[in-house]
Amino acid sequence: MAVINCPNCKKKISDKAKICNHCQLDLSDLDADKIDNLNRVSLINKTQRLMNYSFFAMILFCGGFLLMFWDNVAPGTWQHTGAMIVTVIGFIMYIVIRTMLLFNKRKTGL
Numbered sequence: 352m353a354v355i356n357c358p359n360c361k362k363k364i365s366d367k368a369k370i371c372n373h374c375q376l377d378l379s380d381l382d383a384d385k386i387d388n389l390n391r392v393s394l395i396n397k398t399q400r401l402m403n404y405s406f407f408a409m410i411l412f413c414g415g416f417l418l419m420f421w422d423n424v425a426p427g428t429w430q431h432t433g434a435m436i437v438t439v440i441g442f443i444m445y446i447v448i449r450t451m452l453l454f455n456k457r458k459t460g461l
C-alpha cells in the first residue's frame with residue numbers, strides 16, 4: 352500500500368482507496384484525461400487565488416505609500432514607521448506573488 356496525493360484536493364490518501372476521504376472524489380473511474388483536467392482546474396484556482404493576493408498586496412503597498420506622504424506624517428513617528436513597514440511588506444508580497452504566478456503560467460503553458 353502506498354500513499355498518493357488526491358488529484359482533486361492534493362491531500363494524502365491511500366492508493367487503494369476508492370473514494371478520497373477528504374473531498375469524496377470518486378477515484379475508481381478516474382482516467383488520465385480526468386486527472387489532467389483536475390490538475391488544470393486546481394492550477395487555475397491557484398492562479399486565481401494568487402491574483403487576489405497580489406491585488407491585496409498592491410492595496411497594502413499603495414495604502415502605505417499614500418499614508419507616508421499624504422497624511423503630513425513626520426518621519427520618526429510610529430505612524431510613519433508603520434506606513435513604511437506596510438509599504439515594504441506590500442512590495443515584497445507583490446514581488447513574491449508575481450514570481451509564483453510566472454511559474455504557474457509556465458506550468459499551464461498559457
Ligand SMILES: [Zn+2]
Nearest residue numbers: 357360371374
Ligand atoms: Zn481529495
